[in-house]
Structure formats: C-alpha cells, structure tokens
Amino acid sequence: MTDLAIEATGLTKSFGQTKALAGVDLAARRGTVLGVLGPNGAGKTTAVRILATLLRADGGTARVNGFDVRTQAAKVRESIGLTGQFASVDDDLTGTQNLVMIGQLLDLPKKAAQVRAAELLEWFELTEAAGKQAKNYSGGMRRRLDLAASLVGRPSVIFLDEPTTGLDPAKREDMWDVVRSLVSDGSTVLLTTQYLDEADALADEIIVIDHGRVIAHDTPHGLKRVVGGQRLTVHPIDPARYDDLVTVLDEIAQADGRAPEGDGRGSVTIQVDSDEVLPDVVARVRAAGIAVDEFSLHLPSLDEVFFTLTGTRSGQSHVAEEILS
Amino acid sequence: MKKRINPRHALVLAKRNLIKLVHTPEQFIDVTLQPVIFLVLFTYVFGGALGGGSQHSYLEFLLPGLLGQTIAMTSITIGQNLHADIDKGVFDRFRSLPIGRAVPLVGAVLAEFIRYAIVCAVTMAIGYLIGFRIATGPLELLAGLGLAICFAASFAWVSVFVGMTVRSAGAVQGVMFLLIFPLSFGSNTFVRVTTMPGWLQAFVNVNPLSHLVSAVRDLMLGGPAGPQIGWTFVWCAGLLAVFFPLALRAYIRRA
Numbered sequence: 001m002t003d004l005a006i007e008a009t010g011l012t013k014s015f016g017q018t019k020a021l022a023g024v025d026l027a028a029r030r031g032t033v034l035g036v037l038g039p040n041g042a043g044k045t046t047a048v049r050i051l052a053t054l055l056r057a058d059g060g061t062a063r064v065n066g067f068d069v070r071t072q073a074a075k076v077r078e079s080i081g082l083t084g085q086f087a088s089v090d091d092d093l094t095g096t097q098n099l100v101m102i103g104q105l106l107d108l109p110k111k112a113a114q115v116r117a118a119e120l121l122e123w124f125e126l127t128e129a130a131g132k133q134a135k136n137y138s139g140g141m142r143r144r145l146d147l148a149a150s151l152v153g154r155p156s157v158i159f160l161d162e163p164t165t166g167l168d169p170a171k172r173e174d175m176w177d178v179v180r181s182l183v184s185d186g187s188t189v190l191l192t193t194q195y196l197d198e199a200d201a202l203a204d205e206i207i208v209i210d211h212g213r214v215i216a217h218d219t220p221h222g223l224k225r226v227v228g229g230q231r232l233t234v235h236p237i238d239p240a241r242y243d244d245l246v247t248v249l250d251e252i253a254q255a256d257g258r259a260p261e262g263d264g265r266g267s268v269t270i271q272v273d274s275d276e277v278l279p280d281v282v283a284r285v286r287a288a289g290i291a292v293d294e295f296s297l298h299l300p301s302l303d304e305v306f307f308t309l310t311g312t313r314s315g316q317s318h319v320a321e322e323i324l325s
Numbered sequence: 326m327k328k329r330i331n332p333r334h335a336l337v338l339a340k341r342n343l344i345k346l347v348h349t350p351e352q353f354i355d356v357t358l359q360p361v362i363f364l365v366l367f368t369y370v371f372g373g374a375l376g377g378g379s380q381h382s383y384l385e386f387l388l389p390g391l392l393g394q395t396i397a398m399t400s401i402t403i404g405q406n407l408h409a410d411i412d413k414g415v416f417d418r419f420r421s422l423p424i425g426r427a428v429p430l431v432g433a434v435l436a437e438f439i440r441y442a443i444v445c446a447v448t449m450a451i452g453y454l455i456g457f458r459i460a461t462g463p464l465e466l467l468a469g470l471g472l473a474i475c476f477a478a479s480f481a482w483v484s485v486f487v488g489m490t491v492r493s494a495g496a497v498q499g500v501m502f503l504l505i506f507p508l509s510f511g512s513n514t515f516v517r518v519t520t521m522p523g524w525l526q527a528f529v530n531v532n533p534l535s536h537l538v539s540a541v542r543d544l545m546l547g548g549p550a551g552p553q554i555g556w557t558f559v560w561c562a563g564l565l566a567v568f569f570p571l572a573l574r575a576y577i578r579r580a
Binding site for chain 1: 333334337338340341344345348413414415416417418419420421422423424428
C-alpha cells in the first residue's frame with residue numbers, strides 16, 4: 001500500500017478525432033487535495049470519469065486506493081464518491097429518498113440509511129427541503145444534495161468535478177468549508193476547477209491541464225511564483241488620466257522588470273509579489289492626483305495563468321469534450 | 326472483476342422507478358384505458374362477424390388474445406423511459422456505486438410488474454363486466470396471468486435493448502411498434518389460424534405470442550395447456566438469453 005490515494009500514469013483517451021487526454025500523469029497523497037485546473041475542454045472531466053470508473057482510458061494506468069480502475073473497478077467503487085459537474089440527483093425523488101436510495105445501494109440497512117440521510121441533509125442545510133422533490137430545488141440546493149449523495153458511504157476518495165461552477169460567492173465559500181472538513185476527516189479529494197483562487201484556497205498540489213496534457217504541476221505557492229503571484233488592478237475615474245496612471249504604475253512594476261498591462265476597458269493591471277506594496281501604490285497614485293474607482297488585488301485569472309504558462313490565451317481552444325463525455 | 330446482481334439492490338432501484346411512475350400518471354394510460362378500449366371495440370365491432378353471430382363466444386376467444394397483445398405492448402414504455410433516464414446524471418451515480426452493472430436495468434424491469442398486474446386486473450374486470458367467464462378455476466386463471474406476466478418481463482428486454490440502441494425516445498416507439506404489430510396481428514389473437522393461408526400459418530404457429538395466447542386460452546377456457554405453456558417458456562428463456570446480454574452491452578457502451 002502506497003501513501004498515494006490516486007495515481008495515474010500516461011492516461012490517454014480520444015473521442016473520435018478529438019484527443020481528450022494525451023498522456024496525463026497525476027497523483028494525490030492520502031488526506032490531501034489535488035487541484036486540477038484547466039479551461040473547459042481541457043480534459044478535466046474525462047480524467048475524473050476515468051478515475052471514477054465511468055469511462056475506460058484508451059491507454060495508461062490508474063489506481064485509486066491501490067486498486068486498478070480497469071481490472072478492479074468494483075473495488076474502486078467501494079471507496080469513492082463522485083460529484084459531477086451536472087448534479088446527478090433524481091428529480092422525481094425527494095432529498096431524503098435520493099439519499100436513502102444511495103445508502104441502501106451501499107448495503108446500509110434501511111434504518112441506518114435513513115439516519116445517514118438525515119445527518120447529511122442537516123449538514124448541508126437541506127432538512128427543511130428533505131421531503132420535497134429535487135426538481136423543486138434551487139441550483140445550489142441540488143449541488144448540495146448531489147455532494148451529500150456522494151458522501152453517503154463515507155468514501156475515502158472524493159472526486160469533485162467543478163463543484164462550485166455556477167454557485168454564488170457565499171455558497172462557494174460554504175462548499176470550500178465542506179471540502180476542508182472532508183480532508184480534515186482524512187479523505188482525499190480530487191477537485192477540478194477553472195479558478196486559480198479556488199485551487200489556491202483548497203489544494204495541496206495543483207496540476208494545470210490544457211488540451212489533455214499536464215502543463216504544470218506544483219504547489220499553489222510554487223505555481224503562484226511562476227505565474228507571478230497577485231495582480232493589482234486600478235481603474236481611474238477620469239479616462240484622460242489613464243496614461244498618467246500607467247506611468248505611475250510603471251515605476252512600481254519596473255522594479256521587478258515587469259510592465260503594466262491594460263485591459264482595453266480603461267483598467268491597468270500590474271503583478272505584485274505581496275500586498276506589502278499596496279500602501280506605496282496608494283501613496284503614489286494619490287500624490288499624482290489621480291482619482292480611482294477600482295483598486296483591487298486578486299489572483300491571476302485562468303486566462304492569465306495560461307498566458308504565462310503557454311504564451312497563448314486559453315479561451316479559444318474549447319473542444320467539445322465536456323459535451324461528448 | 327464482475328459484481329453480481331444483488332436482488333436487494335434491484336428492489337431498491339425498482340422502488341425508485343415506481344416512485345417515478347407514480348409521479349407521471351399518464352404512464353398508466355396504456356395499461357388502464359387501452360385494454361378497456363381494445364376489448365370493448367374488438368368485441369362489439371368484430372364479434373358479430375367473427376363469432377358466428379355471437380359476440381359472447383368471440384369475447385371468450387378474444388380476451389386471452391388481447392391480454393397477450395396488450396401486455397406485449399406495455400413493453401414499449403420501458404425502452405422509452407430508460408432512453409430518457411440514462412442520459413441523466415443519476416445514472417453516472419449508479420455507475421460509480423459498487424453495484425452490479427445490470428442492476429439499474431433489472432430494477433426498471435421489476436418496476437414494470439406493477440403495470441403488468443394492472444393490465445391483468447383491468448382486462449379481467451372489464452371482461453367480466455361484458456360477460457367473460459373462466460371455464461376453469463382460480464388456479465388456472467392465476468397460472469394464465471402469471472404466464473402472461475412472465476412473457477411480458479422477458480419481452481421487455483427487447484424494448485430495453487432498443488431503448489439503449491436508438492437515438493431518440495420517439496424512435497423506441499417506432500421500432501417496437503414495428504415489431505409488435507406483426508407479432509400481435511400475425512397470431513391467433515383475433516381469428517383462428519385455420520382461416521389463414523399456409524405461409525402465414527407457418528409464421529403464426531411459431532410466433533411467441535401465438536403460444537402465449539393458446540396457453541392462456543387453454544388455461545382459462547379449459548384445454549391441454551401443457552405443450553403451449555412449455556413453448557411459451559422456451560420463448561421467454563430465448564428472449565432473455567439473447568436480449569438481456571445485448572441490452573446490458575448496449576447500456577455499458579452508452580456510458
């Protein structure tokens with residue numbers, strides 16, 4: 001038994017002419033979160049489906065909890081939980097019926113399945129809606145029910161495929177808390193996401209995939225060092241002061257040999273290594289007499305990450321993979 | 326490593342399908358209104374001409390046949406429902422659970438038994454109202470209904486296979502109707518085989534529905550049912566042996 005809960009080597013998968021995975025290696029240590037970062041169509045969902053035994057790889061090997069996903073699929077299924085991008089709950093069933101059904105399929109006695117269902121419904125704040133059909137749930141409630149369904153059997157390895165896509169920011173934070181508590185209970189989580197801040201907030205290690213290939217594998221800290229840490233975006237109230245603002249920010253950015261970037265909508269962005277430069281920037285902008293209405297510090301967007309790693313923008317390369325699978 | 330079909334898992338999923346059925350009552354039209362309309366229409370439209378002037382004697386002949394036809398037709402919906410169901414996320418959930426691969430399909434077929442039971446009850450009740458009486462006893466009646474249900478549950482796998490194979494739910498109905506129409510009319514359901522040309526008799530005599538209808542007729546009206554029951558079971562076994570693996574393979578491929 002290794003200390004790797006998930007390990008895959010050289011996974012390949014094609015759908016017709018489309019190469020969804022072109023040799024993906026990944027590994028997650030027991031009790032950690034592996035973040036898989038990539039745009040739509042990068043192959044994230046395909047990789048998750050292969051690891052969760054829903055799809056067979058064309059080539060390569062993968063083991064979950066030490067069991068081969070191809071030859072020991074039944075063993076793998078005993079210890080995994082899967083939450084897909086599209087909530088996989090039964091619309092005609094109530095919240096309780098959905099969870100009790102899963103419990104019984106996992107061989108819990110009826111009573112125990114009911115207890116576990118009530119427990120999960122409470123954890124995910126669905127107790128009030130427990131008796132309602134899932135078709136009447138809001139998007140966020142369905143997501144929560146879906147996640148609850150994947151946790152019925154207390155799986156030791158959990159696959160979360162873009163669990164927060166489409167959730168509002170508050171619900172997103174709630175989902176993050178759930179992931180953290182799962183890991184503190186000893187589970188291993190593989191989480192796919194399109195947001196660097198999400199991977200940064202949760203993952204112990206991050207792999208970045210694009211066009212079915214791993215283009216970076218690092219800790220969040222290491223990845224941020226490569227892609228240049230945080231971004232500071234400033235927007236002047238008066239568009240006429242744009243050039244002055246660029247000059248001011250250029251002086252700060254020059255120190256690191258980087259140039260400010262405009263976004264074409266009147267904002268200027270520079271890379272900063274930490275928030276320690278903030279007071280300095282504020283002071284200089286004020287000294288130059290430029291009034292601003294946006295002053296924000298954020299992690300690079302996926303697009304910026306990709307630009308740094310590959311030199312091309314990610315947005316145009318969407319393949320039909322997510323739809324196909 | 327294959328996981329076997331656990332009957333308890335199948336029952337859990339049968340319950341799921343039952344809940345879904347109950348939430349869409351229109352799913353019961355083909356097992357409630359349809360047998361009523363068919364029985365009344367055929368009895369009174371054709372009875373006079375085909376029963377030698379006696380609608381009552383035609384009803385006796387017709388009812389076991391219509392039972393076979395209606396119960397075969399109920400199989401259309403399972404293919405349609407599974408076709409629509411399988412593309413939903415919940416089937417991903419089933420596939421990621423440590424249960425036998427075929428369990429979701431078996432559960433769906435088990436849930437159909439409630440519809441088969443309704444077909445039997447409605448057909449017998451309406452038949453009784455318009456004058457049908459069994460000539461044998463309650464045991465033979467139950468044996469006849471049981472045989473019809475057994476045939477329906479085997480034939481359902483054809484529909485499951487079609488549902489897993491075609492591209493749209495509407496196409497399931499088209500293909501199944503194309504199959505059931507010649508089987509039900511090219512049988513001894515409506516008229517005696519001896520009135521047909523020889524080449525058609527050859528088809529009718531091997532038609533599984535003919536065997537089922539003959540067996541049910543003998544069981545309800547009295548007759549040497551043994552051989553026909555035997556042939557019906559042979560057909561059931563054959564349908565299962567061919568279409569269960571085909572349906573399962575098509576289901577797994579679709580994943």
